Amino acid sequence: MSFTGIYETSGSAMTAQTIRLNTISSNLANADSVASNPNDVYKPLKPVFSAAFNSLSAAQKDQGLVPVKIADVVELNGLAQTRYEPNNPLANDQGYVFHTGINVVNEMADMMSSTRSFEANVEVLSNVKAMQQSLMRIWEI
């Protein structure tokens, strides 16, 4: 029984949340991108989280530790919006441009949720660190 697995688990969760934040920042950066046809328009990225049950070692299973992994980062299709902007340099022959259809408010809310989860894991790590440090000092009077 040791603490080492907890560092791995919380670390994997923080990696996953960082990847989620990366996709959110890509989505926000490209929120106003336009394209002249619906295939070229930027598609919002979403990470898919999964519990890494299968890659567990026997020791981890005994401790009940379940790290997080990013199963995939998917592109959301079908969000593109068509707008009539004949003066846009990227407009097609009919005068239409295609917007990404990213909801900025949704992305911001997602960002806050992601940050909260990240902070929860940081809190776990600092607690475990304090626990381990006091265990080291058990022989000091």
Added chain:
Amino acid sequence: MISLDDALGIHPTMLQFRTERTSVLASNIANVDTPNYKAKDVTFNAVMSEIGGISSTQIQTDTLYRIPVQRSRDGNTVELQSEQARFAQNSMEYHQSLQFLKSKVSGLKRAIEGQ
């Protein structure tokens, strides 16, 4: 023959239980955004057993799934706030067990040094 296990009492076992619960709760917090993840917790049963006239207390643990207060659409049963509260409580109880163990150790040390 005095064994060190008897001298330290139940506290090393308690410390081990707290560590185990810490890992389970840390996993719950890590998987707060994972769809279909089911939160788990460790149960606690003290078992008094009497072997050869010496009564000793043992701890029996079992890892079970938690029943959530409110179900969520993605099948995740982690409720972050309550998990954090349990983690804080478990952390305090760990320090408490450690303090008990520490006083046992200091008592032994004093006996060995003869002060």
